[in-house]
Amino acid sequence: MNNLVIKRSQQIEFRLVGSLGTGKRYFATDIPNLSANNVVVYGIEFFTASQQTTTPTGNTVVSASTGIVCTLRDNKKQEFMYQVPMYTLIRSNNAGLIVLLKPRIINLTDCYVQITNTSSLNLNESVAANIYYDLIDGN
Amino acid sequence: MKIVSPLLEYLFSNKMMKQVGSYEGEYTKSVYLPFNTTALVGTQYYLFPDEVLNSKNNTIRCIEIVDSLTNAVAPVSPARDNLSIAQLRQGSLYLTNRKREIIAQIPLALLVRRLNAGKVTFFDFPGTINWQTCFVQFDSLSTGINQTHCLTLRVSYFPKEEKTK
Numbered sequence: 001m002n003n004l005v006i007k008r009s010q011q012i013e014f015r016l017v018g019s020l021g022t023g024k025r026y027f028a029t030d031i032p033n034l035s036a037n038n039v040v041v042y043g044i045e046f047f048t049a050s051q052q053t054t055t056p057t058g059n060t061v062v063s064a065s066t067g068i069v070c071t072l073r074d075n076k077k078q079e080f081m082y083q084v085p086m087y088t089l090i091r092s093n094n095a096g097l098i099v100l101l102k103p104r105i106i107n108l109t110d111c112y113v114q115i116t117n118t119s120s121l122n123l124n125e126s127v128a129a130n131i132y133y134d135l136i137d138g139n
Numbered sequence: 140m141k142i143v144s145p146l147l148e149y150l151f152s153n154k155m156m157k158q159v160g161s162y163e164g165e166y167t168k169s170v171y172l173p174f175n176t177t178a179l180v181g182t183q184y185y186l187f188p189d190e191v192l193n194s195k196n197n198t199i200r201c202i203e204i205v206d207s208l209t210n211a212v213a214p215v216s217p218a219r220d221n222l223s224i225a226q227l228r229q230g231s232l233y234l235t236n237r238k239r240e241i242i243a244q245i246p247l248a249l250l251v252r253r254l255n256a257g258k259v260t261f262f263d264f265p266g267t268i269n270w271q272t273c274f275v276q277f278d279s280l281s282t283g284i285n286q287t288h289c290l291t292l293r294v295s296y297f298p299k300e301e302k303t304k
Binding site for chain 1: 154228229243263
């Protein structure tokens with residue numbers, strides 16, 4: 001059994017803004033130091049208010065994970081991880097194992113979450129995750 | 140016969156993955172961050188300088204946060220209570236390199252071993268970690284933290300081999 005090794009990590013968030021609706025896409029907020037096309041993501045981990053109550057940007061983290069699915073897009077707009085339940089991507093639900101991805105360059109602001117069930121979710125909360133990445137040049 | 144897929148081989152060789160039960164580190168030590176006043180939202184609480192953990196001399200391989208259920212009281216003087224999960228989930232650990240660039244930011248509660256089915260969190264940082272510029276920051280404090288509390292980290296590491304002339 002193998003587990004991820006953290007080389008670099010960055011917290012990302014998907015803010016539930018506008019209105020809450022099933023099927024609606026909520027995109028990841030921009031993080032300038034991840035915008036350059038030299039970031040290779042190889043792991044991702046979501047968490048709820050059980051692990052972190054407020055993000056470093058001051059937004060309340062969602063308390064429920066069972067009504068959210070996540071889609072990641074790479075820099076070719078390919079949805080290489082499509083509608084994966086958020087619950088599946090929480091480490092403590094997977095015996096402590098972090099989900100590994102085939103390393104690839106992602107387009108962060110093209111990645112999004114969708115709500116499948118609005119219960120326990122509130123407007124302006126954030127769906128929070130940590131991505132694990134390396135730089136292309138390895139530095 | 141052992142079959143290894145090219146993807147697994149890539150993840151192993153680039154140190155992005157390792158076996159769960161593998162060697163954590165040659166040495167391990169606990170370090171403590173006692174709070175001398177009531178903790179505040181947005182304040183950076185820097186880890187104390189530690190010549191052992193400064194990555195110029197050592198390579199950090201795993202970090203575990205010890206919560207109050209793992210060990211109720213930290214062995215510091217005067218004695219302090221380790222933070223509970225309710226307190227830990229309000230903050231993040233920021234790890235920086237020698238240029239003071241943040242290379243990893245991880246919510247504290249994610250590093251509690253007992254919540255991850257006993258699996259520790261492995262690291263393999265590029266470059267060197269500057270331990271005394273790493274810090275903890277809280278983004279909410281509805282569950283207060285004060286001078287009776289302490290953050291305990293257990294760190295496993297390898298000493299770097301000295302080059303002989």
